[in-house]
Amino acid sequence: MSKLLKVVLVGLPGCGKSTFGRQLAHQLEIPYLDLDFQIEEKSHLKIPEIFSIHGEGKFRELESEMLSELLDRNRSFVLATGGGAPCFHDNMALINEKSVSVYLDVPLDTISERLKVSKVQNRPMFLNLDQEEITLKLKSLLDQREYFYNQAKIKLSGDDFSAQLLIQELIHQLKNL
Numbered sequence: 288m289s290k291l292l293k294v295v296l297v298g299l300p301g302c303g304k305s306t307f308g309r310q311l312a313h314q315l316e317i318p319y320l321d322l323d324f325q326i327e328e329k330s331h332l333k334i335p336e337i338f339s340i341h342g343e344g345k346f347r348e349l350e351s352e353m354l355s356e357l358l359d360r361n362r363s364f365v366l367a368t369g370g371g372a373p374c375f376h377d378n379m380a381l382i383n384e385k386s387v388s389v390y391l392d393v394p395l396d397t398i399s400e401r402l403k404v405s406k407v408q409n410r411p412m413f414l415n416l417d418q419e420e421i422t423l424k425l426k427s428l429l430d431q432r433e434y435f436y437n438q439a440k441i442k443l444s445g446d447d448f449s450a451q452l453l454i455q456e457l458i459h460q461l462k463n464l
């Protein structure tokens with residue numbers, strides 16, 4: 288793709304932003320970036336360490352700074368954000384100003400199931416929670432965050448975005464924006 292294309296994925300933790308982001312970037316033949324990974328590289332700390340050593344407030348500052356830095360890059364990319372990224376500071380406005388935002392709207396039950404089988408020790412928001420508590424936490428996060436996620440330019444609803452058909456549909460929508 289010759290035109291500059293910046294795609295930013297938003298949605299609840301566990302909805303598949305990192306997984307789908309990699310696939311989408313591959314399909315679009317542009318680099319894949321992960322906001323959390325970039326924060327870890329720069330701070331030389333893992334996300335749970337940033338939360339436990341410096342607190343969530345500091346993490347949100349680092350997140351906002353890194354988001355702004357990446358959005359200003361003069362190159363195409365697909366960026367998977369962390370679930371909270373669009374909901375702090377002016378991040379969602381900035382994302383919409385500088386990129387094509389995509390909300391991955393996945394049913395809570397599907398996300399809850401995925402978080403159960405993935406390693407929640409890498410996800411400080413879900414540390415030490417049992418399955419029922421994970422679902423309740425997801426519900427409460429969705430209540431707080433849906434307002435921001437719904438500001439995305441494209442909303443994909445469903446529970447498996449890895450399907451080739453959905454990727455093709457998104458590529459089609461992106462080309463028509």
Ligand SMILES: Nc1ncnc2c1ncn2[C@@H]1O[C@H](COP(=O)(O)OP(=O)(O)O)[C@@H](O)[C@H]1O
Pocket residue numbers: 298299300301302303304305306307367401402404405406446447448449
């Ligand atoms: N389409 C999918 N089908 C099944 N499992 C998936 C799918 N997408 C993601 N997962 C799994 O769900 C978990 C969360 O995915 P991840 O991409 O890390 O989400 P996010 O980056 O939004 O937090 C991971 O264990 C991942 O392997």
Ligand SMILES: O=C(O)C1=C[C@@H](OP(=O)(O)O)[C@@H](O)[C@H](O)C1
Pocket residue numbers: 298299300301304305323334368369370371372409410411412
């Ligand atoms: O929802 C959140 O507030 C967070 C989600 C995480 O990313 P994922 O959405 O990739 O799990 C990560 O940024 C951090 O643990 C905080």
Ligand SMILES: [Mg+2]
Pocket residue numbers: 304305323367368369
């Ligand atoms: Mg992720």
